[in-house]
Amino acid sequence: MTLVAGVDSSTQSCKVLIVDAASGRVVREGRAAHPDGTAVPPEAWWRALAEAIDAAGGLADVDAIAIGGQQHGMVALDADGRVIRDALLWNDTRSAAAAAALTDELGAAEYARRTGSVPVASFTATKLRWLRDAEPENAARVAAVALPHDWLTWRLRGYGPTGESPLGPVLDELVTDRSDASGTAYFDTARGEYDLELAQLALGRPARAADPSREADPARAAAQPDPTAASAHPTSADSVRFAGIQLPRVLGPAEFRVVDAPIPAIRTLRPGTRVGAGAGDNAAAALGLDARPGDVVVSIGTSGTVFAVSETPVADPSGAVAGFADAAGAFLPLVATLNAARVLDAVARLLGVDHGQLAELALAAAPGAGGVVLQPYFEGERTPNLPDATASLFGLTLASTTRENLARAAVEGMLCGLADGLDAVTRLGVPAASIRLIGGAARSRAVGAVAAQVFGLPVVIPEPGEYVARGAAVQATWVLTGERPSWPLDTWAELAADPRPEVRAQYAAHAVRTA
Template identity: 25%
Template sequence: MYIGVDLGTSGVKLLLMDKDGKILKKVTKEYGLSFPQPGWSEQNPYDWYDYTILGIKELISEINPSDVKGFGVGGQMHGLVILDENDEVIRPAILWNDGRTTAETDYLNNEIGTDKLAKYTGNIAFAGFTAPKILWVYNNEPDNFKKIKKIMLPKDYLVYRLTGAFSCDYSDASGMLLLDVKNKCWSKEMLDICHVSEDMLPKLYESSDVVGTVKSDVLADLGINGEVKVVAGAGDNAAAAIGTGTVGAGRCNISLGTSGTIFITDSKFVDLDNNALHSFAHSDKGFHIMGCMLSAASCNKWWMDEILRDKDYAKAQEEMGNLGENNVFFLPYLMGERSPHNNPKARSMFIGMSMDTTRAQMSQAVLEGVAFGMRDCLEVAKEMGINITETCICGGGAKSPLWRKIMANVLNIKVNTLKNDEGPALGGAILAAVGDGVYPDVIEAAKKIVEYDSSIEPDAEIAAKYDKAYDFYKKLYPHTKDLFQ
């Protein structure tokens, strides 16, 4: 049996999978998230480990624990975890959706220059990436910076605590802006720019590579006898792509989680001239391009939970209709935006309300705004000559039939759903099974394990209406972006 872990922003999700891909049990443990200042987002790495161990114990409580042969972790990307010489966490982790690094991001893009960054890494600087966070600590917390002995990403901290292996996979490392993605090695130039040395960074692996085994004291705590292999794992989007079968060239996956991503696979590195999207390594040993919205399903959660104070999401969506005819629009930039605008200061807004505007129209505008934001990214891919005709969809937002229908028609592509939408946790378990030799590679494993459930085809009439609506939507950010400054 194999344990897959999804180390997320709101909690850790774990699942137990047998060698044939059958999911036997799932467990979720939630932990805290702090916002010390507006636009900041932090977490305590110790919580990640403690709640993961609690989750594992619950997960294996009804089986022979020694049947567990491997762990694979998919985790939130870009977060900065720094340890001192005693392996103690120096400060709370600065997360992927933290927007404090505007000055550092501007320095990298404008003073170092986007051309150089693209040459060194294949990408430009975004506020969420790890390199600007390192520079922020250097500029604002010099005493903490002097203590740094190890720099790692969230899921790699978990692997380090489990195994003692200081490791990172290429997919997750791609989002640090420290990796030469095309050549799969640390960029000496970027390390110099960020004032760090290579010995402060982990050893690099492919996602399914075994980096170590669970330490004896951890095994004893879990009640497991025997060896348990741990693979390098993957960034959450690359792990989710495995769990959706988005492996091998020419595949697409859309994730509607806290953030939203469009993930398009390729067998080779894609050089992005416009830099609006990201060009990263994939967990199947290939590459992918990705657009990332900082707020996706979290927009709907904010609207329903915080503003309407209504937990009945399904009932609220029953009141929506007339797709493509809504006169209310919503910009989904609650935490700023990454792709394609790269503006941490961007903010959300409703526009188009009148005296007869209803709650249902505003609620529908939130769902449509996220879909329009995803189309912004898809349009960039189209400009690059990439033709996507269908996609898989996953994440919490994908559980909504209405949102799936909106996505299919706004993007005007076929949308496929999964029998088991377990995202990064399933991807992690599949990686563990590959690492243990059950499958020859990730692509073969995904083919045998991942099953699709249903599909939604776009309706030509509705898609045409959404084309006109998108023409209006795409003018909103250019007309308002100066206000955010």
């Protein structure tokens, strides 16, 4: 049996799956917690990765590994490979003003044309601009900028701070993939390369991509770099000043590096083990779900995301759709909403019921909830961009104010917000043939049934699983065999399309009134 490992280094925790490369069957798994907060020391991720690997029984029998991780976070490194400050995560909003400043300087349409997206506070470029303005002394020390999964991949291969890693701070050994690079706001998604002018616009200093003469080569699996060859990999402050800030090399879906030295923190990891480029979490989840063009993934967690696989790049100057790349060589336009499963949490608390009872109440009401509409902006909203909005109820009459209608309005309102996101994606020419519904709320009977009505498309609800880690394992198998595997997907429920356009029309009427 050939085994691979897939890692999900998310905001909350690190999950490791050891998977049979032939069937996709999970052989064993492990997990470790990450600290809370929106600014986190990356060393905590490294410790959690080692702990989760140990909990999964180690990697001694694993031939390839890849890491999926939270997108956008800023890991700033100095010339000695040390982390300069706690990493700012995707959900750290202190860079909101920096996002607005960058957009004003270049223009939203130009950003969309050059990167596929318009900067928001989650994107790496905005965090670099914040660093430049708020912490200029730290900004002056930056020699390289990595994303969370880039940094973990680098450490896993034996690189890292001077004196704390076997091979030291070889900054041009940093690698990433298209999907995560496309969330920086300085990567041209359509062309598949960095826009160095935009990186410089963010931090105010020149940036450089990796030396193209050192492209990924499978033969490197048999060769290890000489960590003493300092002249080949300059790391002094002077060399950084003149060479520019190092950005990770962008690898393709089947390209890989190898573990170049034994790592004391992970004693079971063998040198020579293949290491995939990794991926951003949504792109890894798409791989784990085996999503193909025409498939739409709707993830309902604390926040909501809608993303679809597209064969062509998209650019949305309105900023509603982020024109990301995927982890398989295509594209992954994405819309995010702030209010998803917690809408159901709030209404369940109001009605004094658990989630199962909330679903029963919702299913007891007719589509349209008797005219009751919940616009679920409990914590403001990102799509549409209404950060100061609050939730509103419309259509209450003596007859319509029932527990059943309130429960149904909560489910419909949450899903209508996500369906508006899908509309924004399809208006850009992206096909949508079916919905794959995942996340904590996906197994609610009411959510599945109403989704088939609101989206008007067939809905597939996979069995609960670690789809980001599974997607990383798909990539690890790909770099091992040279072919993308297509593992069977266990399905919890399938629902036929049951379009009820009156639900969307009712929601839209009130949304226009408050826009």
